[in-house]
Structures are given as C-alpha cells and as structure tokens.
Amino acid sequence: MSPGSGGGDVPLSVEDFSLLRDAFGARMGLSLSSSTKPALERRLRERLAVVNVETFAAYYQFLSFDPGADEEWEALYDLLTTSETYLFREDYQLRAFQDEVLPLLADQAKTRRRLTVWSAGCSTGEEVYTIAMLIHESSLFSGWDVRVFGSDISKRCIGVARRGVYGPSSFRTTPKEKRRAYFIERPDGSHVVERIRAMCHFGQMNLLERDKARLIGRVDAVFCRNVLIYFDPHARRSTIDLFHERLYPGGVLLLGHSESLLNVSTAFELLHLKEDLVYRKPRTFPGVL
Amino acid sequence: MTSDVRGPAALLHELDPEARRRGVQQLGEANGPEAIDWVLVALGDVDWRVRKEAATVAASIEPRATVIERLLGALREQTNVGLRNAAVEALIAIGTDSVPGAIRGLVELDADGRKLAVEVLGGVPDLAGTRALTRALVDEDANVRAAAAEALGTAGRAGSEAHGLAISALTSALSTADPLGRLAALQSLTQLEADLAWEIFEPLTRDPLLRRHAIRAAGRTHDVKAVAALARAIGDRSVAVARDALAALIDCLGAAADKEELARVARREIRAMPHVEERIRAFAHSIDDSRLRGAALVALGLLRVRSDVPELVRGLSDEDVAARAELALRWFGQDAVSSLLEEGRKAAAPLRAATLSLVPLLTEGADGGALEALREALRATDSDVLTAAIQGLAVAGDGADLAAVAAHATNADARVSATACAALTTIASRHPGPSRALAETIPPDSPAAVVGCLLRGASLRPGALAAGAQPDRTESADIAFFRGALDHGDVHVRRAAVDGLAAIGGPTAAGVVAAALADEEHDVVLAAVRAMGRIGQAEPLVALLEGGHAAAVVAAALRALGEASPSRAFDAAWPLLRSDDPLLASAAVETIGQQRGARREQGLFLALDHRDPDVVKSALVELSRDMSQRTLERVGACLDCASYEVRRFAAELLGATEDPGARALVRARLDREADPVVREALAQALGARSTRGGAT
Numbered sequence: 006m007s008p009g010s011g012g013g014d015v016p017l018s019v020e021d022f023s024l025l026r027d028a029f030g031a032r033m034g035l036s037l038s039s040s041t042k043p044a045l046e047r048r049l050r051e052r053l054a055v056v057n058v059e060t061f062a063a064y065y066q067f068l069s070f071d072p073g074a075d076e077e078w079e080a081l082y083d084l085l086t087t088s089e090t091y092l093f094r095e096d097y098q099l100r101a102f103q104d105e106v107l108p109l110l111a112d113q114a115k116t117r118r119r120l121t122v123w124s125a126g127c128s129t130g131e132e133v134y135t136i137a138m139l140i141h142e143s144s145l146f147s148g149w150d151v152r153v154f155g156s157d158i159s160k161r162c163i164g165v166a167r168r169g170v171y172g173p174s175s176f177r178t179t180p181k182e183k184r185r186a187y188f189i190e191r192p193d194g195s196h197v198v199e200r201i202r203a204m205c206h207f208g209q210m211n212l213l214e215r216d217k218a219r220l221i222g223r224v225d226a227v228f229c230r231n232v233l234i235y236f237d238p239h240a241r242r243s244t245i246d247l248f249h250e251r252l253y254p255g256g257v258l259l260l261g262h263s264e265s266l267l268n269v270s271t272a273f274e275l276l277h278l279k280e281d282l283v284y285r286k287p288r289t290f291p292g293v294l
Numbered sequence: 295m296t297s298d299v300r301g302p303a304a305l306l307h308e309l310d311p312e313a314r315r316r317g318v319q320q321l322g323e324a325n326g327p328e329a330i331d332w333v334l335v336a337l338g339d340v341d342w343r344v345r346k347e348a349a350t351v352a353a354s355i356e357p358r359a360t361v362i363e364r365l366l367g368a369l370r371e372q373t374n375v376g377l378r379n380a381a382v383e384a385l386i387a388i389g390t391d392s393v394p395g396a397i398r399g400l401v402e403l404d405a406d407g408r409k410l411a412v413e414v415l416g417g418v419p420d421l422a423g424t425r426a427l428t429r430a431l432v433d434e435d436a437n438v439r440a441a442a443a444e445a446l447g448t449a450g451r452a453g454s455e456a457h458g459l460a461i462s463a464l465t466s467a468l469s470t471a472d473p474l475g476r477l478a479a480l481q482s483l484t485q486l487e488a489d490l491a492w493e494i495f496e497p498l499t500r501d502p503l504l505r506r507h508a509i510r511a512a513g514r515t516h517d518v519k520a521v522a523a524l525a526r527a528i529g530d531r532s533v534a535v536a537r538d539a540l541a542a543l544i545d546c547l548g549a550a551a552d553k554e555e556l557a558r559v560a561r562r563e564i565r566a567m568p569h570v571e572e573r574i575r576a577f578a579h580s581i582d583d584s585r586l587r588g589a590a591l592v593a594l595g596l597l598r599v600r601s602d603v604p605e606l607v608r609g610l611s612d613e614d615v616a617a618r619a620e621l622a623l624r625w626f627g628q629d630a631v632s633s634l635l636e637e638g639r640k641a642a643a644p645l646r647a648a649t650l651s652l653v654p655l656l657t658e659g660a661d662g663g664a665l666e667a668l669r670e671a672l673r674a675t676d677s678d679v680l681t682a683a684i685q686g687l688a689v690a691g692d693g694a695d696l697a698a699v700a701a702h703a704t705n706a707d708a709r710v711s712a713t714a715c716a717a718l719t720t721i722a723s724r725h726p727g728p729s730r731a732l733a734e735t736i737p738p739d740s741p742a743a744v745v746g747c748l749l750r751g752a753s754l755r756p757g758a759l760a761a762g763a764q765p766d767r768t769e770s771a772d773i774a775f776f777r778g779a780l781d782h783g784d785v786h787v788r789r790a791a792v793d794g795l796a797a798i799g800g801p802t803a804a805g806v807v808a809a810a811l812a813d814e815e816h817d818v819v820l821a822a823v824r825a826m827g828r829i830g831q832a833e834p835l836v837a838l839l840e841g842g843h844a845a846a847v848v849a850a851a852l853r854a855l856g857e858a859s860p861s862r863a864f865d866a867a868w869p870l871l872r873s874d875d876p877l878l879a880s881a882a883v884e885t886i887g888q889q890r891g892a893r894r895e896q897g898l899f900l901a902l903d904h905r906d907p908d909v910v911k912s913a914l915v916e917l918s919r920d921m922s923q924r925t926l927e928r929v930g931a932c933l934d935c936a937s938y939e940v941r942r943f944a945a946e947l948l949g950a951t952e953d954p955g956a957r958a959l960v961r962a963r964l965d966r967e968a969d970p971v972v973r974e975a976l977a978q979a980l981g982a983r984s985t986r987g988g989a990t
Contacts, residue, residue, distance in 0.1 A: 020915045023946055027911070027939050044617070051681070054712040057789075057817075062884075069908055070877040071846065080709075089613040172642075174611075177581075238970045239938070272312075287312065 015053070017046035021061040025049070028068055032078065033158060034213050034240025035085060048084050052077070082159045087235070092131045092171070092179045095230065095262060101281035102226075103139045106257055110225045111145040113255045119150040121224040123251065125212060125244075126232035127155030130166025130205070131175050134197050136228065137204040138187050154221055156210035166207045169197035212244045223253050230261035249273065249286055258284040298324035303332050311341035318344055322351040330361055337368065337384065338377035345380040353387035362388060366395045369407045382410050386417030389965035393418055397426040405435040412438060416445025419452035419964070419980055421459075428463035431475070440474040443467055447482030451977045453957065461488045468494065473503055480507040484514070492520035499523070506538050513542030521546055521556045525563035528593075529570040536573060537586050544589040547596070548621075557625065561596055571597065578605055588618030595622025595630075603633035607641070610648045623652055631656050635667040646671070647678035654689035665690055672698050677707045684710070688717035693728025696721055700732065700745040715748055715790075722752035729753055738778030738791075747779055747790035754797040772798060777806050785815045792818060796825035804829045811838070820850050827854025832862055839866050849881035856885045864889050871897055876906040883909060887916025899928055907937040914940070918947045926951065930959035933967075933976075941967070942975040949979025 017025075022042045029035045037045065049064065056077055058064050068074050068081075093099060114120055120140065124133045133155035140151055157163050172194050176184060188195040197205075210217050212232075227248045233241050248258050249272050258273060259281075260266070266273055266284055273284035302324065305317025318336045321329050333355060336348035355361055365388075368381035385392040392414055399411035412430055415423040427449070430442035449460035460482070467479040480498065483490065484507075492515045498508035509527055512520050524546060527539035547556050564570050574597075577590035591609045594602040606626070609619030623630050631653060638649030650671055653664045668690065671683035684702060687695045699721065702714035722729035729749045736746035750772050772794065779791035792810050795803040810822035811834065826835050835858060838851040852870065855863040863885050870882035879901065886897040901913035914932065917925050932944035945963070948956040957980065964976040 019950070020918060020947075023943055024911060024915070027943070031939070051685075051709065051713060054716045055708050057712075066877075066880065070849075070880070087613055 015050075015060055017042060017049070017061045021065060022046075024065045025061065025068075028065060029081070029085060030237050030240065032213070033082065033085065033211065034236040034244065036235060036237035036240075045085075052080065052084070055080070079160055083161050086159055086162075088128045088159065088162050090128045090131050091175045091177050092135050093183070094132065094135070094178065096178065097280045098230075098259060098262070099135065099139060101278045101283070102136075102259065103143055105278045106226065106259075106283060107140065107143045107145055109255075110257070111143075113253070114149075114225055118148070120146055120152070121222065122153045122226045122228065123221060123224045124153065124155045125210075125227055125229040125248070127157050127162075127166060127207070127228075128159075129162050129171075129175075130155055130169065130207065131171065132228060132230070133166065133205050133207070134169065134187070134201055137201045138183065140204070141201060151204050153205045154224070155205065155207045156212075156218075156221075157207075158209070158211050160209050163207050163209045169202050169205075170194040171197075212247065213240055215243075215247055215250075218247050218251065221251060223256075224251050225253055225256050227252060227256070227258045230259065231264070233260065233264050246272075252286040254286055255288045256286050258286070260284070298326070299328045299332055302329075306332060306336060306339075311339075311344055314339060314341065314344045315347045318347040318351055321348075322354055325356040327360065329355055330364055333361075334364055334368065334377075337365075337380040338371075338374045340376070342376070345376055346383070349380045349383035349387060352384035353389075358388065358391055362392055362395050365392075366399055369399060369403060369410045372406075378406075378410055382413050382417070385414045389418055390420055390961070391965065393420045393423045397422065400426055400430055400433075405438055408433060408435065408438045409441045412441040412445050416441075416448055419448070419456070419961075419977060421452050421456045424449045424452050424456035424459055428459055431463055431467050431479075436472060436474055439467075439472060440478045443475050443478035443482055445482075446479075447485035450486055451980050453980055457486060461486055461490075464488075465490060465494060468498065473501075476504060477507060480504060480511050484511045487514055489514050489516070491515065492517040492523070495520070496523070499527070506532075506535055509535065509538045509542050511542075513545035516546060516556065518556065518559050521559045522563050525560050525570065526567070528564070528573060529567050537577070537583075540574065540577060540593060541585060541589045544592045547592075557596055560593075561598075564593070564597060575602070575605075578602075578609075584612075584614035587612075588615040591615060591618050591622045592625065593622075595625035598626050598629055600629065600633050603630050604637050606630070607634060607637040607645065607649060611641070611645045616648075620648075620652065624655060626656075628656055628661070631661060631664050635664065638667075643674070643676035643679050646674075647676070647682040650679065650682035650686055654686045657690065661690070669695065669698065672702070677710050680705070680707075680710045681713045684713045684717045688713075688720045691717070691721050693721070693725035696725070696728055696732050696749070700742065700749075703745050703748070704741065715744070718745065718748045719752045722749050726753045738775050739782060741784075743779050743782050743787045744784065744790050746775060747787060747794045750775060751790070751794035751797045754794075769798060773802055773806060776803075780806065780810055785817055788813060788815070788818045789821045792821040792825050796828045799829050804831045807831075808834055816844075816846070819847060823847060823850040823854050826851075827857035830858045832859040836862060836866070845875050845877050849877050852878075852881045852885050856888055860889060864893070868897060871900050872904070876904075876909050879904055879906065879909040880912045883912040883916060887913075887919070895922070895925065902928060902932060907935075907940050910935065910937070910940050911943050914943055914947055918950070921951055921953070923955070926953055926956055926959075930956065933959060933963040938969045938972050941969070941972045945972060945975040945979045949975075 022045065026037045029037060049061065053059065053064055056064065056067050058067055068077060110120060122136050124136060127133050133153050137153045140146055140153070155166055170193060184195065187198050187201055189198060212218065229248065233244065236244065245266060252258065257276065274287050276283050276285040299321065302317040302320040305313050305320065308314055314336070318333070321332055333348050333352050336344055337352065339345050339348070352361055352365065362385065365381045365385050368377055371378045385396065396411045396414040400408050403411060412427065415427050424446065427442045427446050431439055433439050433442065443464060446460040446464055450457040464479040464483050468476055470476060492512060495508045495512045495515065498504045509524065512524060521543065524539045524543040528536050528543070530536045530539065543560060547553055547560065564574070574590050574593045577586050578594055580587050591606055594606060606619050606622050609615045609622070623634065634649050634652060638646045641649065650668060653668060657664045668683045668686040671679050674680055674683070680702060684699055687699055691699070696718065699714050699717050702710055703718060705711040705714065730753055733746050733749035736742050738746065776791040776794045779787050782788055788810065792807055795807050804826065807822050807825045807829065810818055813819050813822065823835065823838065832855060835851045835855040839848055839855070852863060852867055855866060867882040867885040870878045873879045873882065883898065883901045886894055898913045898917050902910055904910055910932065914929060917929060929944050929947055932940050935941055945960055948960050960976050960979045964973065964980070967973050967976055
C-alpha cells in the first residue's frame with residue numbers, strides 16, 4: 006500500500022519519454038518509437054501513484070537510482086511486454102522443426118544422448134509445451150535426457166507457464182487430437198499432461214543479462230520467435246551473440262516469420278529447409294567467436 | 295603488396311566465406327590504394343556476408359575520394375549483380391560525399407547504372423540529391439523514372455525543402471502516361487504523408503492498376519468527398535480494394551481535424567449500403583489480419599449499432615486490436631455503455647477491467663447505470679477489476695463513494711491501494727464536506743489512519759478550498775491528528791501524515807515534520823525532506839546536506855532546498871555536479887537547471903562532461919529548455935560523445951529546434967555515424983522539420 010496523490014493528469018514530456026525509453030532500452034532491450042508515447046504515458050501513469058512520485062521525471066529518477074527500484078522493474082516487465090501467445094503457433098515452422106531439424110539434432114547429439122531446447126521469451130509457456138510435444142512425437146529421443154527450457158523476463162508469465170493450465174484462447178490453432186492427447190480437462194482449464202510437463206523447465210531471465218543466461222548451459226536449439234522485433238539493434242545484437250555462444254556447433258536458431266539476422270549477425274549460416282529457413286551455428290569455424 | 299593488406303588478402307583467397315569475411319574486416323584497419331583494390335574484390339564476392347562486410351568497410355577506408363570513384367565505377371558492372379548492389383550499399387554508407395558522384399552518374403551512366411545511382415541518392419538524405427531525383431523523373435528510361443519516384447519517398451529525411459520538392463514533383467508525375475512511374479509516385483506520396491486534394495487521386499481510382507494505391511494514398515485526404523468515396527469503395531467487387539478502402543477511411547478520420555463532420559458523412563454513406571455494413575462486420579471477424587480487423591472495429595464504432603458492442607468488447611481482449619477496439623468504443627460513445635458493462639460482467643477479470651476502465655471515458659458526468667456498475671465492481675477480488683473500478687469512481691464518484699473506496703486504501707496489492715489513495719484525494723477535493731465528515735470518524739492510531747491522513751490533507755488542497763473546505767477552523771485539530779499519526783506503526787500512515795503536514799504549512803507543522811526526519815524508515819525521511827522544501831524550511835535541509843547522509847537523502851534535500859531557497863540550493867548543488875554518484879550529480883543538474891542566469895548554463899555545461907550518460911542526458915534536458923547559440927554548439931558536441939544514448943538524445947534535441955546550425959551539425963554527424971540507432975535518430979532529426987515546416 007502506498008498513499009499519495011499519484012500521477013493525476015501530469016503529462017509525459019518528450020524529454021521524459023526519451024529518458025524513460027532509454028532506460029527501458031538499456032534494461033530490457035525494448036525499442037520504443039515516438040508513436041508509443043501516448044500508450045506508454047497511459048500505462049505508466051498508475052505506476053507513479055504506486056511508487057509515490059508526482060512526475061514522470063521523478064519516476065525516471067526513481068527507476069534509475071533508487072535502491073528499491075528492482076521491484077518496480079518487475080512490475081514494468083509485465084506492463085511493457087506482450088504475453089499474447091498460443092499453442093502450435095506458426096505451424097509451418099513447427100513442422101519444419103519436427104520433420105527436418107529434429108532428425109538433424111538427433112544425429113548431431115547421438116553420442117551425448119542429451120537434447121536441450123531453449124525457448125527464449127516463452128511468455129506463458131505455450132511454446133515450450135508445444136516443443137516438448139513435438140519432440141515426444143518424433144520418437145527420435147527415446148531414452149535420451151530431453152529438456153525444454155523456457156525463459157521470460159516476466160515473473161508472472163513464468164508463474165503461469167509453470168502451472169501449465171490453459172484456457173480456450175491458447176488453443177486457437179491446436180488440432181483436436183493433440184488437445185486430447187496432451188491435456189487433461191479440469192474445471193480450472195486444460196492441464197498439460199505429466200509426461201510433457203516433466204520435460205519442461207522454466208526460469209525468469211532477462212536476455213540482456215548474460216551471466217544468468219550462462220546458467221542454462223549449452224543448447225541444441227533456440228526458439229526466439231517474435232521477441233527480437235521488440236528489441237533495439239543493440240539488444241538484438243547482444244541477444245543473438247548470446248544465442249551463438251549458448252548453441253552447440255551445428256545448433257539451430259528459429260526466429261519468428263518476420264524476423265531475420267540480416268544486418269544483425271553474420272556468425273550464423275542459413276539452413277534452407279523445405280518449409281522454412283532457420284539459422285545454424287557453423288560447425289567448423291576454428292578460431293571464430 | 296604491403297604488409298598491411300597481405301594478411302587480409304590471404305584470407306580473401308580462403309574457401310571458407312567466414313574467413314573471407316574476417317579478411318575484409320581486417321582491411322578496415324588498412325588504408326590506401328591496395329586496400330581499396332581488395333575491398334572492391336570483396337564487394338564482388340559470391341557470399342553475401344563477405345559483400346555486406348565489404349560495404350561497411352568501404353565507408354571507413356581512405357582516401358575517401360578514391361573509394362567513391364571506384365565504387366561509382368562498379369556501377370558500370372554488367373555481369374556481377376552482387377558487386378553492383380554492394381557498391382550501392384557502400385556509397386549509401388559513405389553518405390553525403392557520395393552525392394555529387396551519384397548525380398554525375400545520372401548523366402554519364404547507362405540506364406542500369408543510372409537506376410543504381412538513383413538508389414544511392416534515395417539512400418542518402420540530401421537536398422541536391424533530391425533535386426537530381428526530381429530531374430530523373432523524366433529520364434528516358436522507364437525503370438529509372440520508376441526508381442526515382444520510389445527513391446523520392448524518403449526525401450523527407452533531407453529536410454522540409456526536399457520534402458516539398460519531392461511532393462510537388464511526384465504530384466506532377468501522377469499525370470504522366472507512365473503507369474509504372476505513376477504507381478511508384480503514388481506509393482511515395484503515401485510514404486511522404488502528403489496531404490493532397492482528393493481531386494488529384496480521384497481519376498486514378500478509375501485505373502485498375504492504380505486504384506488500390508490511389509485509395510491508400512487518399513487516406514491522408516481529409517476531405518468530405520474522399521470520405522464518401524472511400525466508404526463506397528468498401529463495397530467494391532474486389533475484396534483487396536475494399537480492405538484498402540476501409541483502412542484508408544479510418545486513417546482519414548483518425549488524422550482529420552473536423553472528425554465529427556467526416557464521421558457523420560462516413561456513417562451516412564455506409565448506412566445507405568447494407569452490403570458495405572455487412573462486409574465491415576465480416577472484416578471485423580478476420581482474425582488473420584489484425585490491421586483489417588482493427589479498422590473494421592473502428593468502423594463499427596462509427597456506425598453505433600448496439601448489437602456490435604459484443605464484438606468490440608471481444609476486440610478489447612485481443613492485444614493486436616485492443617487499441618482500435620477502444621477507439622471504436624470511444625466513437626460509439628455513451629450509447630455503448632450499458633451493453634459494454636453487460637458484456638464486461640460476463641467476461642473474465644482482465645476483460646471486465648478493460649470495460650470498466652472505459653466507462654468514465656464514455657460517460658459525461660455521473661451516469662446512473664455506469665456508477666452502479668463501478669460500485670458493484672468494488673466488491674470484486676481481482677486487482678485489475680478493482681483498480682479499474684476505483685479509477686472510474688475517482689472520475690465519476692461522489693462523497694457517497696468515499697467509504698467504499700477507503701476500504702481499499704489498505705489493500706495488500708500495492709497497485710490497488712495506491713489507486714484507492716489517489717482516488718480518495720481526487721474525490722475529497724471535489725466533495726470536501728463528506729470527506730471531512732469521514733475523516734473525523736477515524737482516530738490517528740486506527741488501522742485506517744492512512745485514510746484520515748489523506749482526507750484531511752486533501753481538504754487543504756486548492757481544489758477543496760474552492761469547493762468550500764474551511765481550513766482555519768480545523769488546522770489545530772489536523773496538526774494534532776497528524777502528530778498522533780506520526781507515531782503509527784505503519785510506515786504508510788507516517789508518510790501520509792508528513793504529506794498532510796506539508797499541505798498545512800507554517801512553523802507549527804514544520805516543527806512536527808522535523809521529528810519525522812529522524813524516522814527509522816527511509817520513505818518517511820524522504821517524505822519529510824520533501825515536506826520541508828514545500829513548507830520553505832531551508833535550515834534543516836542545509837544541515838542535511840552537510841551531515842554525511844545517504845545519497846538518496848542528500849539528493850532529496852537538494853531538490854527540496856531548490857524549492858525553499860533557490861540561491862542556497864544553487865551554491866550547494868555546484869560541487870555535487872562532479873560527484874561520482876550519478877544520483878547526486880543528477881540532483882545537482884536538476885537544481886541548477888531550475889535557476890536563471892549565466893552560471894546556470896556554465897554549470898550545465900560542466901555536467902555535460904560527466905562520465906555517466908544519465909547525468910549528461912539530465913543536463914541536456916535542462917539545456918534544451920533554453921537553447922542559446924552557445925548551448926546549441928555544446929549540445930552539438932554531444933553528437934560525438936562515446937555513449938550512443940547521449941548521441942541519440944542530442945540528435946533528438948537538435949531535431950526539435952528550428953535552427954539551421956543544428957541541422958548542419960546533425961547532417962555532419964550523420965555522414966560519419968555508424969550506430970544504426972543513432973543514425974535513425976539523426977535522420978529523423980533532419981526529417982522532423984519537414985513536418986513542422988508545412989512545406990506541403
């Protein structure tokens with residue numbers, strides 16, 4: 006609880022918008038164009054009351070310098086990011102992953118018999134469970150140590166993801182047979198079955214914090230779909246470098262259909278699949294990166 | 295071969311493209327004719343990664359004049375398309391220095407080369423380049439003409455004069471017989487956001503090839519005739535045309551000054567064509583195309599048919615179209631409220647909250663049904679719903695709502711409690727009588743003491759005084775209450791008590807606040823520091839500045855002293871400008887920025903040399919409030935700062951001025967800036983004038 010008169014109708018000036026935009030960019034990688042100013046002003050106004058400041062300039066100062074600002078940043082992660090997602094999203098890419106990428110990875114990882122897939126920016130977890138279902142169905146990894154790790158900047162999203170209980174909007178493109186096979190219907194929603202849940206792990210992570218990302222270890226594939234589009238070029242570059250660092254040689258990176266590494270990184274090579282293009286960390290580049 | 299290029303050249307012979315790319319990268323550290331030769335080789339490499347790296351490296355290699363000549367020569371290349379395209383990319387990366395050569399190329403090169411020269415000019419914002427592009431609109435080759443029309447779409451980046459020139463030339467190109475050129479001209483006019491008369495586009499809508507594009511461009515035409523035509527075009531046999539017409543119509547209404555009149559015309563036209571209405575409803579269900587769905591929802595809002603409200607409410611829960619659905623409901627207005635609330639009651643918590651938050655925006659004054667719905671929602675348990683209901687009551691509620699809202703002032707959810715506290719203050723300032731009555735029922739040691747503090751504090755605000763509150767009679771009672779509340783165990787109560795005392799002011803209140811400076815809670819101390827500033831008590835603040843307190847307290851004291859005694863604050867702030875702690879340095883910048891006189895500028899200039907980018911940006915904000923010629927130059931110097939954030943910020947500030955000197959500084963930096971984020975800001979700074987200049 007925090008008394009105070011709060012934001013009221015105090016306007017967000019162009020200069021304060023720029024300062025806040027930079028702060029969000031530095032901390033979260035977010036790229037906010039000037040057209041987002043009205044929406045940002047609306048969304049942040051109630052936060053002024055929560056942290057008991059009266060102007061956006063003071064709010065910026067609070068975020069930048071106050072020792073207690075971490076809690077406020079947590080709230081902002083929820084406020085400023087999009088959590089809209091659903092199961093089996095962009096099915097052509099998932100088909101390519103299942104039919105062409107997974108056999109490739111099974112071959113590459115056959116000696117270690119361990120497969121790790123990272124869904125970076127997994128929101129409420131639908132993608133993580135979808136990937137686990139695809140791996141399960143491929144039958145290529147029986148007896149392997151399979152882990153699908155989902156990370157998101159929002160603690161709330163990770164909480165939802167861990168529960169693995171979804172409502173109708175998460176099933177907008179899910180084939181009926183998959184829903185029957187992988188979910189148990191209960192009054193509070195559709196629960197992911199245990200054999201799939203057991204493959205999935207979640208953690209809160211800011212993709213710009215490299216040290217924390219290193220805790221994941223090496224991975225065979227990274228899904229990062231519709232995340233980089235919200236990032237500024239610096240954050241995009243840093244995130245792609247992070248993926249490159251975390252991937253095994255020959256590991257693949259799958260981006261959203263409107264995203265590409267053009268102008269971001271030349272460290273990946275393009276892998277042409279029948280239905281999709283994915284990026285692969287080259288296998289034999291001694292001395293590079 | 296010199297030793298500088300021997301290593302990179304060897305790598306360029308490797309089979310592995312990554313090795314060749316690294317070779318090119320290393321060429322960037324060598325200069326001279328040999329390095330240029332090898333960069334040219336790399337520009338023609340079979341692998342795109344190598345070519346891309348070479349285009350970047352070419353922009354940094356010296357002597358630049360030789361590089362440009364060689365790159366222009368590459369535009370004559372007939373077989374290696376990769377080389378030609380990479381040369382274009384390199385010339386664009388070089389910037390303004392490429393322009394004279396590219397203009398010459400428009401005369402000297404063959405048609406293919408001229409098209410490439412046009413691409414270069416399109417990529418570099420430059421007035422002379424724009425002039426050359428307008429001339430290329432009458433080139434003998436159709437492809438060159440079309441490319442020139444396309445390239446002019448970015449002319450706004452070269453300033454208002456270039457923007458105006460481009461619009462004028464492209465408008466003329468619309469009346470030529472060249473279909474490809476007219477198509478490109480239409481697209482560029484859309485890109486330039488040209489506000490042209492509907493009469494210019496109207497004939498083009500009859501051309502099957504141009505119809506869609508003309509309709510798109512007409513979205514900027516705020517004309518009754520255009521609106522009527524676009525509304526009719528939603529009924530076009532071609533669904534693609536209908537989609538574009540709907541989007542253009544909504545754009546047209548969105549940007550118009552006389553929205554109501556245009557909306558009335560659009561409504562009348564659409565209602566006269568039932569098949570158009572039905573098509574809009576069908577578009578509103580197109581889940582695969584959120585732009586179309588959003589436009590259709592806005593159109594439904596315009597039509598104001600109650601049976602469409604459920605669809606608009608569904609739109610609120612779809613993040614892709616939520617803003618459009620909200621706009622639609624605003625267009626719909628008060629008539630949507632009852633259906634909106636009905637749908638909200640049936641919906642899940644987030645959607646219910648969204649519907650409630652719209653109520654105050656759609657109702658004028660206190661609508662009975664709406665008020666009832668907001669009051670009912672106060673019984674909800676979901677934080678989103680509660681917050682929305684409390685916010686609604688802050689606007690529409692009255693004295694009777696105070697107690698119910700007050701019940702949430704101690705809610706465990708910080709967002710709910712903060713919203714409730716803010717709402718109490720707002721309602722109390724409108725209804726001081728009931729507010730006072732409620733406040734007097736609350737003792738200072740009760741769990742609800744925070745409500746007592748807020749309501750008593752609110753009754754002392756100017757709004758409440760205007761509404762009839764009588765402070766004199768109650769001042770001593772209030773001070774006694776706040777004194778008691780300062781002993782409360784809840785930190786929030788103590789903080790609210792300090793704020794209340796600040797609202798009373800005067801030496802008695804200041805004496806009570808002084809005790810709170812020793813509070814064990816940081817938040818209360820900071821509130822007390824701020825209160826001292828508001829009450830005008832300089833001495834205790836100066837003591838705090840000298841007492842070796844925590845940085846946050848010193849920063850707050852400095853800001854408060856700025857309110858209590860500006861001259862003393864100025865002197866106290868000066869030494870802190872160089873503090874290593876960015877919190878202190880920023881507070882000093884802010885304090886000095888609020889003063890007047892020559893030393894203000896001097897102090898802020900000093901802060902521009904601070905090593906923390908946040909401090910530098912704070913100084914830039916203060917300097918931007920009063921841009922003298924000297925200030926402009928210092929802000930311009932920040933374009934060379936190591937921090938890209940500072941460079942971007944400086945570019946934005948310079949872009950907001952009308953000074954030609956600022957423009958020159960931005961232009962000069964654009965030519966050598968490598969960071970894409972800063973480049974974009976610089977380009978926008980140059981383009982910003984085109985909008986304000988009103989050259990169209």
